[in-house]
Each structure stands twice: as C-alpha cells, then as structure tokens.
Amino acid sequence: MTSEAVLSIRDISKTFGQRRALDKVSLSVAKGEMIALIGPSGSGKSTLLRSIDGLQTIDGGDGAIDVFGGKVQHRGRVSDKVRDARIRIGFIAQQFNLVGRLTLFSNVALGSLGRIGFWRGMLGQWPAETKAAAMQALHRVGVSDYAGQRANTLSGGQQQRGAIARALVQKAKIILADEPVASLDPVSARKVMDILRALNREDGLTVIVTLHQVDYALRYCDRVVALKAGKIVYDGPPASLGKTQLIEIYGPEFEDVFWEGAPQ
Numbered sequence: 001m002t003s004e005a006v007l008s009i010r011d012i013s014k015t016f017g018q019r020r021a022l023d024k025v026s027l028s029v030a031k032g033e034m035i036a037l038i039g040p041s042g043s044g045k046s047t048l049l050r051s052i053d054g055l056q057t058i059d060g061g062d063g064a065i066d067v068f069g070g071k072v073q074h075r076g077r078v079s080d081k082v083r084d085a086r087i088r089i090g091f092i093a094q095q096f097n098l099v100g101r102l103t104l105f106s107n108v109a110l111g112s113l114g115r116i117g118f119w120r121g122m123l124g125q126w127p128a129e130t131k132a133a134a135m136q137a138l139h140r141v142g143v144s145d146y147a148g149q150r151a152n153t154l155s156g157g158q159q160q161r162g163a164i165a166r167a168l169v170q171k172a173k174i175i176l177a178d179e180p181v182a183s184l185d186p187v188s189a190r191k192v193m194d195i196l197r198a199l200n201r202e203d204g205l206t207v208i209v210t211l212h213q214v215d216y217a218l219r220y221c222d223r224v225v226a227l228k229a230g231k232i233v234y235d236g237p238p239a240s241l242g243k244t245q246l247i248e249i250y251g252p253e254f255e256d257v258f259w260e261g262a263p264q
C-alpha cells in the first residue's frame with residue numbers, strides 16, 4: 001500500500017456455492033480518485049463494494065482488504081476493527097436506504113450515529129453540532145428545503161441526495177456508491193453524479209461508483225475498472241476504453257449500456 005493509497009484490495013475471491021463472484025481481484029485506490037466500476041450484470045460489482053465495507057465476507061486464503069491502513073477483512077474473516085474503517089466509508093445504495101417515516105433531516109443526522117452513540121440518536125437528541133452539520137450537508141446537496149419532509153414522500157433523486165448528505169454528516173472519506181442512479185430519471189441521475197463529482201473535486205473525497213450507464217462512467221470518472229465474471233478485465237483511463245474493450249467486456253450488444261449514444 002503506497003502512502004497515499006486509501007484502499008488496498010489484495011487477491012480476494014468470493015464464491016457462492018459453485019459460483020465465483022470475485023476471482024483473485026487486486027486493486028489499489030489512491031486518495032482523491034473517482035473510479036467507475038463497470039461490467040455486465042452479475043460480474044461481481046456489488047459483491048466487491050460490499051466486501052470493501054465488510055458487509056460481505058471474502059473467501060479464506062491470503063486475500064485482504066485494508067482501508068486507510070486498517071484491516072477490513074483478511075483470510076475470510078471480517079476484522080474486529082471493522083468499525084474504525086466503516087466510519088470513514090459512506091455507502092450509497094440504489095434504493096436510497098432512508099428510513100421512510102423519519103424526516104429527511106433526521107435521516108441525514110443519523111449519519112452521526114457512529115460518533116454520538118446509538119440511543120442518543122434514536123431518541124432524536126441531536127447535539128447542536130450534528131444539527132448544524134446536517135443542515136450544512138443538506139444545503140451542499142441542494143435539498144435543504146425538504147429537511148422537514150418525511151423521506152418516503154420525497155422523489156428518488158431527493159432521497160438519493162439525502163443519502164449522500166448522510167454520508168457527509170458521517171464525515172466519510174470514501175464514498176462507495178452501488179448503482180446510485182439506476183432508479184433515477186436522466187435529469188436526477190446527472191444531478192446525483194454532479195454532486196459526487198463535486199465532492200470528489202472540491203472536498204477531496206475518494207469515490208467508487210458502480211454504473212450500468214457507461215456514458216456516465218466516461219463522463220464523470222478519471223479511472224474505469226471493469227469486471228467480467230469476477231475478474232478485472234480493464235483498469236485505466238476512460239479515454240482508452242474503446243470499442244474493442246467494450247465488446248470484450250459486454251459483448252457485441254455493448255451499445256445497450258449507453259444511455260445517450262455509444263462511441264462509433
């Protein structure tokens with residue numbers, strides 16, 4: 001792991017029954033990178049992201065995942081120090097994962113639970129500092145007008161922005177976003193991608209985002225990592241991802257993974 005690497009994945013595999021979801025994957029991520037994780041359905045993208053957060057155990061063997069130099073998992077076991085790593089990781093899921101009956105504000109304030117203690121948070125006794133951080137985060141992602149509205153009455157795009165605000169309150173240094181725009185219309189999707197890009201460029205957050213829309217990967221990310229059948233088959237800049245590589249990753253129907261037109 002180099003001094004500025006924030007994430008190191010070494011030789012990890014994951015098997016479900018007979019199926020190899022990840023097959024000897026190694027990846028080093030430097031602070032401040034914005035990486036698109038692409039690949040066909042079932043290629044292992046979610047399994048990789050969930051493994052980085054310690055939500056999914058990897059197979060035994062020598063495989064290891066470190067975040068900020070601390071172990072997340074090794075030899076098929078999640079580290080007992082995983083909370084130290086997890087507090088620096090904001091996980092954004094396709095289905096937003098907000099508590100529907102709580103206000104947007106409370107959902108965002110919940111990002112502080114790891115720091116202020118579970119019960120205090122559950123009772124809604126937010127310290128002034130958390131309240132200020134939650135409002136600031138809601139402003140940052142452009143949904144502060146909806147702070148008092150119940151989460152389940154908000155649009156998908158508003159909820160997803162709330163989920164990002166929650167990661168900001170958590171003071172996450174790495175954002176793992178698992179298909180964050182898959183359930184959104186193109187306008188809301190672009191807004192969410194713009195926010196992730198701004199947090200990367202302006203706040204120096206490291207972002208890894210899985211995407212089905214390859215045009216978004218090309219437009220928003222500096223590095224593209226492609227998985228196919230659990231193996232990394234491309235790792236490089238978007239500019240070098242040409243038609244030949246796309247056919248290798250997705251097959252001859254690669255145009256289907258572009259929302260707004262494939263390269264010729």
Ligand SMILES: Nc1ncnc2c1ncn2[C@@H]1O[C@H](COP(=O)(O)OP(=O)(O)OP(=O)(O)O)[C@@H](O)[C@H]1O
Nearest residue numbers: 016019020021039040041042043044045046047048
């Ligand atoms: N809990 C599980 N039990 C059994 N098989 C699983 C489980 N989770 C994932 N898999 C299998 O592992 C493989 C990789 O799945 P994964 O969800 O990581 O792919 P993906 O690239 O994220 O797919 P998609 O783009 O469709 O979300 C698939 O074959 C999937 O069926």
